[in-house]
Structure formats: C-alpha cells, structure tokens
Amino acid sequence: MALPTDLLTILAALFLLFGVPLILFSLVMLYTGYVRYDAERYIEELEESERIESDDHGSREAGSDEREVDP
Numbered sequence: 001m002a003l004p005t006d007l008l009t010i011l012a013a014l015f016l017l018f019g020v021p022l023i024l025f026s027l028v029m030l031y032t033g034y035v036r037y038d039a040e041r042y043i044e045e046l047e048e049s050e051r052i053e054s055d056d057h058g059s060r061e062a063g064s065d066e067r068e069v070d071p
Contacts, residue, residue, distance in 0.1 A: 004010055
C-alpha cells in the first residue's frame with residue numbers, strides 16, 4: 001500500500017483516523033457527564049424531600065408522644 005503524496009489527502013486521512021473518533025468519543029463523554037450530573041441532582045432532590053418528610057413525620061410523632069412534666 002503506497003502512501004498518498006498529496007498533503008490534503010494525508011490530512012483528510014489523519015482527520016478520519018484520529019479526528020472523527022475523538023469527536024465521537026467527546027460527544028459520548030459529554031452526554032454521559034450530563035446524565036450523571038442530572039442523576040446526582042435528582043438523587044439530591046429525592047434525599048432532600050425524603051428528609052423533609054421524615055422530619056415532618058418525626059415531629060408529628062414526637063408531638064403526640066410528649067407529655068408535660070412539672071418540675
């Protein structure tokens with residue numbers, strides 16, 4: 001297999017060999033990064049709402065079980 005002597009052909013071949021896979025890999029990494037960021041944010045929101053619900057539920061139980069103690 002002979003190497004092409006035309007500079008434009010060599011540059012196009014190098015771009016197809018390295019550039020296209022690099023662009024595709026970058027797009028995949030960008031997408032997975034966004035999905036991971038979105039998932040972490042969603043989990044934080046769920047944990048926050050769960051904490052609020054458990055605090056609210058705990059305060060209701062504590063309020064019903066509390067008895068006044070005279071010192």
